[in-house]
Amino acid sequence: MNHITAYIRLSLKDIYPPEEVKALTMLICCDILGLDALDIYMGKDITLSECKQRELENIIFRLQKNEPIQYIRGIAEFYGRQFRVAPGVLVPRPETGELVDLIINENPEAKNILDIGTGSGCISISLSKELPNAMVTAWDISEEALEIARWNNERLSGRVVFEKQDVLSDIVSDTQRYDVIVSNPPYVTEKEKADMEPNVLEWEPELALFVPDDDPLLFYRHIVVLGQKLLNQGGKLYFEINQAYGTEMVRLLEMNHYHNIHVIKDLFENDRIVTANR
Numbered sequence: 001m002n003h004i005t006a007y008i009r010l011s012l013k014d015i016y017p018p019e020e021v022k023a024l025t026m027l028i029c030c031d032i033l034g035l036d037a038l039d040i041y042m043g044k045d046i047t048l049s050e051c052k053q054r055e056l057e058n059i060i061f062r063l064q065k066n067e068p069i070q071y072i073r074g075i076a077e078f079y080g081r082q083f084r085v086a087p088g089v090l091v092p093r094p095e096t097g098e099l100v101d102l103i104i105n106e107n108p109e110a111k112n113i114l115d116i117g118t119g120s121g122c123i124s125i126s127l128s129k130e131l132p133n134a135m136v137t138a139w140d141i142s143e144e145a146l147e148i149a150r151w152n153n154e155r156l157s158g159r160v161v162f163e164k165q166d167v168l169s170d171i172v173s174d175t176q177r178y179d180v181i182v183s184n185p186p187y188v189t190e191k192e193k194a195d196m197e198p199n200v201l202e203w204e205p206e207l208a209l210f211v212p213d214d215d216p217l218l219f220y221r222h223i224v225v226l227g228q229k230l231l232n233q234g235g236k237l238y239f240e241i242n243q244a245y246g247t248e249m250v251r252l253l254e255m256n257h258y259h260n261i262h263v264i265k266d267l268f269e270n271d272r273i274v275t276a277n278r
């Protein structure tokens with residue numbers, strides 16, 4: 001092991017699990033400092049320039065404060081592309097990539113798609129890239145998120161139209177009709193805060209994460225009602241959900257006259273996606 005990897009591992013070993021320390025070490029050395037992966041594996045001793053040494057110390061300092069590596073880099077990988085991220089938007093998760101994959105496979109001919117709560121734009125931009133015939137609209141309440149999403153859309157040559165909309169408001173202005181509505185809305189209850197990792201709790205935006213304990217389906221309740229107005233007949237809803245509420249989601253959709261309701265498990269065997277037709 002060279003002295004750079006030894007320094008990184010020693011600095012992080014009390015904060016992150018061993019596998020994560022290994023992954024972070026490679027990412028810092030290769031993707032951020034630009035060192036050669038083979039040199040690192042071979043344990044070749046490398047001397048950093050003064051500027052790179054300072055950069056390394058800054059990264060370690062931020063990681064020790066639990067800042068997500070994606071915010072430190074300003075980049076998160078999602079569905080094969082790099083999205084700009086900053087503390088104003090949620091870091092896209094791999095489970096959300098499964099949602100995108102499902103929509104692409106099931107709706108190759110979709111013409112109009114709406115993404116509610118777009119954050120970095122990871123879902124909407126991926127869909128607009130992968131489904132070139134679809135017009136994609138994306139809403140968020142946060143100006144900060146919309147600014148980052150627009151930036152990602154431009155850099156990735158997406159074709160998404162972004163709108164500031166509060167989905168909880170009764171006067172959502174939209175005359176368009178959609179084949180698909182997708183949403184990964186806030187779904188973590190306040191009581192679940194106790195089980196959350198500090199890199200999420202202390203750094204990611206509350207607005208993107210939390211719902212009241214006494215109304216965990218707050219966003220879904222509004223979106224299923226909206227779906228009855230905005231979806232074409234036979235159009236489809238796709239939700240990412242809190243794993244604790246699969247059964248309640250099915251009941252909510254049944255009560256609102258949706259059919260063909262499916263709950264799909266994620267890579268970790270948790271209820272994570274719900275789909276239904278209008």
Ligand SMILES: C[S@@+](CC[C@H](N)C(=O)[O-])C[C@H]1O[C@@H](n2cnc3c(N)ncnc32)[C@H](O)[C@@H]1O
Nearest residue numbers: 092117118119140141142166167184185186208
């Ligand atoms: C869980 S994040 C999802 C972000 C992104 N779609 C993703 O999957 O990574 C939820 C998003 O909903 C937005 N949001 C919160 N309240 C909202 C509201 N009332 N109306 C519209 N968007 C809202 C947040 O700003 C945040 O970007």
